[in-house]
Amino acid sequence: MKSHLDFIPQKYTQKLVEKGKFQWSAPSNIALVKYWGKKENQIPANPSISFTLNNCKTTTTLEFEPKGFTSENFSFDLFLDGIPKEDFKPKMQKFFERIAVYLPFLKDFHFTIFTQNTFPHSSGIASSASGMAAMAVNLMSIEKLFNPAMSDDYFWQKASFLARLGSGSACRSVKGSVVVWGENSSIVDSSDLFGVAFTEKIHKNFQCFQDTILLVDKGEKVVSSTVGHELMHNHPFAVQRFEQAHKNLAQMKQILIDGNLEQFVALVESEALTLHAMMMTSMPYFILMKPNTLEIINKIWKFRNETNIQVCFTLDAGANVHVLYPEEVKNEVLQFIKNELIDYCQNQQYICDEIGNGAQKII
Template identity: 30%
Template sequence: MTKQNKTLEYFQPYVAVVPSNIAFLKYWGKSDEALQWPANDSLSMTLSDLHTKTKAQVSEIPEHQVRLNDQEVFREDKVGQKIFKHLDYLAEQLQTREKLIIESSNSFPTGCGIASSASGLGALTLAAVAAWTASPSLEVLASKGFSMDRLIQWARIGSGSACRSLYGGVVHWHRGSCEKEQTVNQAFDESHWPLMDSVVLFSDAEKSVGSTEAHRSAWTSPLFAPRLASLNSRRDAMLQAIEDKNMKFLGPLIEQETLEMHGVIMSATPSVHYFGAETGKFLAWLRERRTALDLDVYFTLDAGPNVHLIYENHLHERVMQLLQETVDSSRILSDHMGAGPVLTVEEV
């Protein structure tokens, strides 16, 4: 866009709110890191209140200005490298040299296993593209040729799991037979089966080893090849359980999947331990108490120490009462299955 045809609308702040997601069938290991081609399919539940809010505004400045959680980040920073690299990628796709002022914040702790890169890179993608194209909504983006499928593929380059946060409900990331054939679709919308995700925080510190580094080691684990061989049948079983709204069937599958993924992570070279004794003790306690109470609440973890408890909405009060036995309420973040991202323009 040339200077003479820029309008006030072009310089307005565009705001994207993108929720995190929690994977039931995990994305772990890559067939091609540069192309963000996963080693297997994955299934996830899109959340709602646990989200990233990113504001992007075109400005006639020599370099992007980025603030993350009220802290300025730079191109050479550890966090900044990923952000600026993705902005460079998006600018290349749009063939623009315009710079952006970016303000981004998470409603949850960053980098501790609550998929902040999924919501963060998803929100960065939507807000940046909206600002560069002066598009105040997802519908306007689509009318300009930026379909959700196209935006998903761009977000995926920034962070693989970001592609799953751009749909609501239950989302299926299909690996495909090659990088170009991978697709993402909404398997079930958010109204199909109202589920909750209550996150028990054992640490809000950023991980010492990031997911990107740990992904690279997956192939060195002796457990990885057997895992890949069994995942398609587990995927199909999960999809059937979700279709049937059968938590007694789905719950054990997501727990098996979580423990298997962490087994791969711990048995890889180098070995990484994302959770310790406190998390392990909590999981044992949960299994004992849910049996005693006949309560259908099941756990899953991403690459971090914090535990996601998955259960049906109508059980929320009972689950909160159960957690009061052992967890301070300040360490619990409760959320529900959500409808996906929102894009707006901030009037100035």
């Protein structure tokens, strides 16, 4: 079993690396079995499984040049959509502090980070997963300059490991199309330290799965996910929830192999509501769903009952609704969304996405 010590490099074969740049894109992801609650060092309290998305992604260009002097400080500038973002720098500083032991070259370079998202800023889609995943693969590209013999397996595994230290769910955005994060007895080589690609053959029902994201509320959440995770430490139902997640992940594995859409719908919706039930029963308690979230859920249930089309919803830690459905019913579901659901979205905004393949190198 892997240890975090496996990701501390012993020595580099290449001593001198000049200035350069890399550019990668990395997508967001949507969990089917949710992770809620974490231990020290970004270790999940329970395992999770997610679809990697395709269109909602972050593209990050990382320019680097040697400082030319020894320094104990990190040196970087950060731009979002070409505009300096000083308020993003503390999070990047914290990320660098966490990963410095695993990337010993970090303090030797000045970095210029240019990042942009394909989805609107503050659209309520978590950009931390895609953003930290994109940053991690860029940094691994630099480390590969120091160690050209690095294997692809090590590259991807360590990239996921580093991404996790920036934002837990980011470790599920490095590879695709289905990723498991967290030790679970039903998944070979599963780990708390990084995400692993689902190795079983996924049934054709799920291979081109669609995710239309309904933007119910684009405002800042009243409770951050970080605070929400912390509230699981003394939660009265935490033990039962963690046991449930392990069982649900094993069940989801079989569903993805067998292609049973009815079971998929039931489990995914149950997981989404369980996530929000944990929020509503923590102390202090909170509700992130909005009235329009509930309106959409009820409309989806009614549509499914009337048409027998296997469309379902899931939720992240927020008000927005991810509408999940097979590609073969795309036309019917999109018509339903346009006819009945967009009025519940802020400014009638929604984003069409689908299952994807993870981070992609551009430069």
